[in-house]
Amino acid sequence: xxxxxxxxxxxxxxxxxxxxxxxxxxxxxxxxxxxxxxxxxxxxxxxxxxxxxxxxxxxxxxxxxxxxxxxxxxxxxxxxxxxxxxxxxxxxxxxxxxxxxxxxxxxxxxxxxxxxxxxxxxxxxxxxxxxxxxxxxxxxxxxxxxxxxxxxxxxxxxxxxxxxxxxxxxxxxxxxxxxxxxxxxxxxxxxxxxxxxxxxxxxxxxxxxxxxxxxxxxxxxxxxxxxxxxxxxxxxxxxxxxxxxxxxxxxxxxxxxxxxxxxxxxxxxxxxxxxxxx
Amino acid sequence: xxxxxxxxxxxxxxxxxxxxxxxxxxxxxxxxxxxxxxxxxxxxxxxxxxxxxxxxxxxxxxxxxxxxxxxxxxxxxxxxxxxxxxxxxxxxxxxxxxxxxxxxxxxxxxxxxxxxxxxxxxxxxxxxxxxxxxxxxxxxxxxxxxxxxxxxxxxxxxxxxxxxxxxxxxxxxxxxxxxxxxxxxxxxxxxxxxxxxxxxxxxxxxxxxxxxxxxxxxxxxxxxxxxxxxxxxxxxxxxxxxxxxxxxxxxxxxxxxxxxxxxxxxxxxxxxxxxxxxxxxxxxxxxxxxxxxxxxxxxxxxxxxxxxxxxxxxxxxx
Amino acid sequence: xxxxxxxxxxxxxxxxxxxxxxxxxxxxxxxxxxxxxxxxxxxxxxxxxxxxxxxxxxxxxxxxxxxxxxxxxxxxxxxxxxxxxxxxxxxxxxxxxxxxxxxxxxxxxxxxxxxxxxxxxxxxxxxxxxxxxxxxxxxxxxxxxxxxxxxxxxxxxxxxxxxxxxxxxxxxxxxxxxxxxxxxxxxxxxxxxxxxxxxxxxxxxxxxxxxxxxxxxxxxxxxxxxxxxxxxxxxxxxxxxxxxxxxxxxxxxxxxxxxxxxxxxxx
Ligand SMILES: Nc1ncnc2c1ncn2[C@@H]1O[C@H](COP(=O)(O)OP(=O)(O)OP(=O)(O)O)[C@@H](O)[C@H]1O
Ligand SMILES: [Mg+2]
Numbered sequence: 001x002x003x004x005x006x007x008x009x010x011x012x013x014x015x016x017x018x019x020x021x022x023x024x025x026x027x028x029x030x031x032x033x034x035x036x037x038x039x040x041x042x043x044x045x046x047x048x049x050x051x052x053x054x055x056x057x058x059x060x061x062x063x064x065x066x067x068x069x070x071x072x073x074x075x076x077x078x079x080x081x082x083x084x085x086x087x088x089x090x091x092x093x094x095x096x097x098x099x100x101x102x103x104x105x106x107x108x109x110x111x112x113x114x115x116x117x118x119x120x121x122x123x124x125x126x127x128x129x130x131x132x133x134x135x136x137x138x139x140x141x142x143x144x145x146x147x148x149x150x151x152x153x154x155x156x157x158x159x160x161x162x163x164x165x166x167x168x169x170x171x172x173x174x175x176x177x178x179x180x181x182x183x184x185x186x187x188x189x190x191x192x193x194x195x196x197x198x199x200x201x202x203x204x205x206x207x208x209x210x211x212x213x214x215x216x217x218x219x220x221x222x223x224x225x226x227x228x229x230x231x232x233x234x235x236x237x238x239x240x241x242x243x244x245x246x247x248x249x250x251x252x253x254x255x256x257x258x259x260x261x262x263x264x265x266x267x268x269x270x271x272x273x274x275x276x277x278x
Numbered sequence: 279x280x281x282x283x284x285x286x287x288x289x290x291x292x293x294x295x296x297x298x299x300x301x302x303x304x305x306x307x308x309x310x311x312x313x314x315x316x317x318x319x320x321x322x323x324x325x326x327x328x329x330x331x332x333x334x335x336x337x338x339x340x341x342x343x344x345x346x347x348x349x350x351x352x353x354x355x356x357x358x359x360x361x362x363x364x365x366x367x368x369x370x371x372x373x374x375x376x377x378x379x380x381x382x383x384x385x386x387x388x389x390x391x392x393x394x395x396x397x398x399x400x401x402x403x404x405x406x407x408x409x410x411x412x413x414x415x416x417x418x419x420x421x422x423x424x425x426x427x428x429x430x431x432x433x434x435x436x437x438x439x440x441x442x443x444x445x446x447x448x449x450x451x452x453x454x455x456x457x458x459x460x461x462x463x464x465x466x467x468x469x470x471x472x473x474x475x476x477x478x479x480x481x482x483x484x485x486x487x488x489x490x491x492x493x494x495x496x497x498x499x500x501x502x503x504x505x506x507x508x509x510x511x512x513x514x515x516x517x518x519x520x521x522x523x524x525x526x527x528x529x530x531x532x533x534x535x536x537x538x539x540x541x542x543x544x545x546x547x548x549x550x551x552x553x554x555x556x557x558x559x560x561x562x563x564x565x566x567x568x569x570x571x572x573x574x575x576x577x578x579x580x581x582x583x584x585x586x587x588x589x590x591x592x593x594x595x596x
Numbered sequence: 597x598x599x600x601x602x603x604x605x606x607x608x609x610x611x612x613x614x615x616x617x618x619x620x621x622x623x624x625x626x627x628x629x630x631x632x633x634x635x636x637x638x639x640x641x642x643x644x645x646x647x648x649x650x651x652x653x654x655x656x657x658x659x660x661x662x663x664x665x666x667x668x669x670x671x672x673x674x675x676x677x678x679x680x681x682x683x684x685x686x687x688x689x690x691x692x693x694x695x696x697x698x699x700x701x702x703x704x705x706x707x708x709x710x711x712x713x714x715x716x717x718x719x720x721x722x723x724x725x726x727x728x729x730x731x732x733x734x735x736x737x738x739x740x741x742x743x744x745x746x747x748x749x750x751x752x753x754x755x756x757x758x759x760x761x762x763x764x765x766x767x768x769x770x771x772x773x774x775x776x777x778x779x780x781x782x783x784x785x786x787x788x789x790x791x792x793x794x795x796x797x798x799x800x801x802x803x804x805x806x807x808x809x810x811x812x813x814x815x816x817x818x819x820x821x822x823x824x825x826x827x828x829x830x831x832x833x834x835x836x837x838x839x840x841x842x843x844x845x846x847x848x849x850x851x852x853x854x855x856x857x858x859x860x861x862x863x
Contacts (some may be wrong), residue, residue: 042380056785115374124363204630212635
């Protein structure tokens, strides 16, 4: 079989710079997506069922609880019905949860238990390609859920501004930030028990980051602290978009989440390389 | 590859070229400065006991483990720089099967092919061919989970060939298989060799090395202790035949002085005595002539096991 | 013989649990703190404000504050969620992942002992969780009466077992853990949200209210609440109905769990 030629070009200057930043090649990383899509052909029910969770939350919290709460002050201090207030936050938390499930549990499984990444590394793919491809998959999966959720929000009349079109890419940005961060964190975990740390970080964020009520109930110091959490960034961004109270702070939120994801990615590439390519 | 190759001039350019190849884990020397070359089309073996450094060497060749010191060129390229390009042309069968348990057999092959950028249709065509080759075609749409150990091994080998590699790296390809499964595998690998694929394999089985390798190196504690063809190693380090004596429990020590001088060389193992000589029958007769009555006397041809014993003073499989 | 074998299984579980004791106790404690703080206190401000609740409590919630309303319901609902976690992957572990159940049935312990011992252990775990939860509720000052809240603990644990037992029975039939996410997503999570944990179902459409009768969690929460608020006396028949449903699920589930595990392990 001699003579079969290599399809992998020598790394050029740009590729090297990218590699140094810990960003893989998309052309190679996409094979991770393809593989995951193939797997979910067998377990599509799991994939599909993920869509219902935020919808149950929306019905329960938005309408059930909404009946008790009435209306609250949305962004810009305008009173909005509770369901309108809570729906974008649920979208943000579902983007966070999806990315974190994929980025911590599934990633940990393939990294430590299953030795799947070891197999992949014996092919032309590099640790950075794996990181990029897996995060890409988390975004595809999360994007499907976000899309469905937004459609339901719109049907229920919970979208009150055309800016909401941008809520879809914004939800992807939330997934990117949390997915990268979760994968990065998962590379430091040694046992399944360590993954409890992930829920120790996400549950408080989910409950406290302005998801279910405005953060101005907090004392100033606590409020500032909470506004620094990545979920608050996502919630505030999405709430501003779906209610139309758009301002420049959205750009700050986007930058925050993108940087979070990029840092996560580069940690993943480095740690996967160091651990598996020993 | 127009890479300035470090391969020693003149003769056939080697596919794999190692000089002073070293692998350290912390301060521990897993591979301690070994030299070897593998020529195209050759079938090359690393033989050695547990912990000899075989897997560590294979992983360096597979460009997934950085070289600690020394030179290593694979297909003329440096694994530190051109890892991806090297891996694109290798087929790897790791010591432990690591199939994608979430996929079917056929999907395993196709998806693995995607990592090499093999188009879907082409991958599917090759997958079907390889499933035939591995005699797994009738299970192609079942999940990997349900396969037996031998079937998984065959699938792993088939998977390693999806990119039509120039070199196939096989780390203990038949460990854990029953004799029949081993023979099927040997047969498959022999077929590949006939088709010109370069095989690099590790094993601790002598018969496997004798079956599959043109040339091999014997490793022990990270070093190469001998090199040659299976037969030349036997010629160099042992005699044509071996007479194995087993004495009733507790009587071996007393019998030893009487055996003195009966063979070219005598190895004493805890449970038996090995007598090396050109003609084993003569030794056996001599033993009886001196009035000794071992429980069993076995005359056999010597093997790589004997080579290893001679080289290291230890039995290969302890 | 059987009783001592069940005890052996229970011991085994307790021994295994010791390894994760600290982390587990911590989250059993943190969880109610977070939920009561965020939903009870934080969100409660908005709920009570909306109903113009005064010193007499929130009229929309029968005269208690939202925090007080939430506490007993969340107690039962949290125990239910822990019950689901304790009866899925740990069971799979015994049968598939590390196969310790097969090691057990090679000894004088029977499959029935394993099922009962494991359920007994889950009951103990849920009791721990419920007690910690109740302590946190008291620390928040979220119970009209400490004694009544403690009386609601057995109801919460029974609610948990009304889930744990059938889920163990289900897990005993599974080849791997693939179906568990669906259990969480289609059973426990929606029930957690829609069984009256966070809001009374009175305002919801009639079919939804009728469907709630099928949810053991709804019965558990309703009973826990009426005990905690000292309201059982006002409708003892309804309380008995709730209790009967919970016992039916727990008892029927236990019977199924024993049967399924026997079928699974003894072949
Ligand atoms: N990642 C690692 N970190 C530390 N030490 C290692 C690592 N990998 C291998 N070693 C050590 O290096 C030595 C050689 O190991 P290696 O796996 O290469 O042996 P081997 O010849 O393949 O043995 P076996 O026949 O058991 O597969 C062993 O002592 C092993 O413990
Ligand atoms: Mg090895």
